Amino acid sequence: MIYSYEAEASVIGACILDPAQIDIVSDFVSLEDFYVEHHRAMWSGLQQLALSNEVDPVSLHELVSDYSEHYGGLQGLCEMARSTPSIENAKAYAAAVRDKALRRRLSIHLSEITEQVGNHHTSLPDLIDKAQSKLASVIGQRAGTVQPVQSWLSSWIDDLEARNEGTIDPMGLLFNIPELDAKTSGMHPEDLIVLGGESGMGKTVVAAHILDSVCLRQKKPALMFQLEMRKEQVFNRVLGSFSGVKLDALKNPRRFMNDEGWSQVSAGLAASKEAGLVIDDRPGLTPSQMRAAAKRWKEHYGELGCVIIDHAGIVQPDDKTIPREQQMAEVSKSAKILAKELGCPVILLAQINRENTKRSDKRPVMSDLRESASLEHNADMILFIYREAKHNPDCEYPGVAELIVAKQRDGEVGTVRVVCDLSRSQLKPATAENIADYHREFPRQNSAPTQADKFAV
The missing domain is CATH 3.40.50.300 (P-loop containing nucleotide triphosphate hydrolases)
Structure with missing residues (x-):
């Protein structure tokens, strides 16, 4: 299966060492992007702890202790944090996790499509529609594409002035009534x-x-x-x-x-x-x-x-x-x-x-x-x-x-x-x-x- 254990662990470790990274990398990854089950539990736990500003290895360990045998308990969690190559590269690790997740989903969808191609009971137009739908669902818009208001405020003011001056018609498509x-x-x-x-x-x-x-x-x-x-x-x-x-x-x-x-x-x-x-x-x-x-x-x-x-x-x-x-x-x-x-x-x-x-x-x-x-x-x-x-x-x-x-x-x-x-x-x-x-x-x-x-x- 397509995934990177090291990239997932580095995202978790960077967020433990610097909780401010949680909001930053959330623009790049979501819970379902983590393939390793205990990493998924850790990411969920980190987001929960971030709401109360209580992110630390002990608190996280208490939330995910059901998986302790998979990551080595509190000692293993601390070691995961210490082994993180660089906190500053948290976004790069998150992007790698996201990339692997998309490739993993793409592989699954392609396998499903390939299987359906051999099913002669499915019409070709329906098959194409399903294939396009599945492939289009692989990549959605991420929060990283969103910009703060100040970055587009000047163009908004230009549009407002143009509507006021009559150079832009505020009317949309006409009902013709x-x-x-x-x-x-x-x-x-x-x-x-x-x-x-x-x-x-x-x-x-x-x-x-x-x-x-x-x-x-x-x-x-x-x-x-x-x-x-x-x-x-x-x-x-x-x-x-x-x-x-x-x-x-x-x-x-x-x-x-x-x-x-x-x-x-x-x-x-x-x-x-x-x-x-x-x-x-x-x-x-x-x-x-x-x-x-x-x-x-x-x-x-x-x-x-x-x-x-x-x-x-x-x-x-x-x-x-x-x-x-x-x-x-x-x-x-x-x-x-x-x-x-x-x-x-x-x-x-x-x-x-x-x-x-x-x-x-x-x-x-x-x-x-x-x-x-x-x-x-x-x-x-x-x-x-x-x-x-x-x-x-x-x-x-x-x-x-x-x-x-x-x-x-x-x-x-x-x-x-x-x-x-x-x-x-x-x-x-x-x-x-x-x-x-x-x-x-x-x-x-x-x-x-x-x-x-x-x-x-």
Whole structure:
């Protein structure tokens, strides 16, 4: 097995002789980096003692005495400290321990991958995803890459002044809904945006609108993991959002398409051919598989404008043995980490429970999110879609939906009203003209769902 007994012992010895080294080498090594079992116990003990500033051989020996036969008791521990070549080289010893640990993990992962290569029951794309995920997990970001505020404060001040002078636009990627963009300043890099709503309320319509806005209109590559629908169904909605062609016409053009519709399709196809739009509709993806795929597409395009995951409830956990609540926590945490790694917003769609149907006011709140604690905690923004017409078909404005900003770390919360045309998968500002146009096309039918409701997802 790949490890260095001497390097591990020298890290321990240097920290015994100079406890200040504990914090320093902690930037380079972690507990699992130590291969020798009693060295791992000693490192854990040193960190525990450092909290109370009581690091000395006797105290450490008392914590790890169960392993005394392996290191020679207190005398052996003192000898380990005395044999340390140089306290000043503690970082170098720690780097050696870390290097051996990474090589050890790499060797294990390569062996596992080699074994799976011979398993013909595993598809090649899945095998590649698993291999990339395993290899990417070998090296994570260490604290040594972090710099104190003073080292980047001047660039922060420059950015602040540039935003004040107007040379840098503080607006992120546009939702392409003016009132929502004004309230949120758009979608920003590294943000996790949770998009929630009841089943059939129109979450996928919002997702398609975002793809249209980011990819087709703002010309940024975008990736969607669609775990529920076929990629063709999603593309129909993106095309409908961009062009205004009805989904019925795309599904059955022989019956419903007219000359205007064909013209709209042509315009949408022209925009789509120039766009870096990727719809991954493989079922049963895990967070690690999505991470591997997203990193591949970022490398391919050089950047990603956004990533959309539809939806959280059917993402398969990497560890299927943990309880459901922990699985959801892992999904939301992985989505937030993905946003930071890719440097782009990640939009995670999520179902809400049925608690809102028991209230007179059926608008969703954050506690309605299924397994809500982790989603609430990890999200930078929580956005709900709510259509009153779903619960009350006789409402005054059945074509109007509410986009409820329930949480925003760096801004205000509130509600934005939009016209939601499900037949075209379109969202428009709720102007008097747009509302009137909708109701002319879809007259209210008392006590019955509107015709467009059949397209809600």
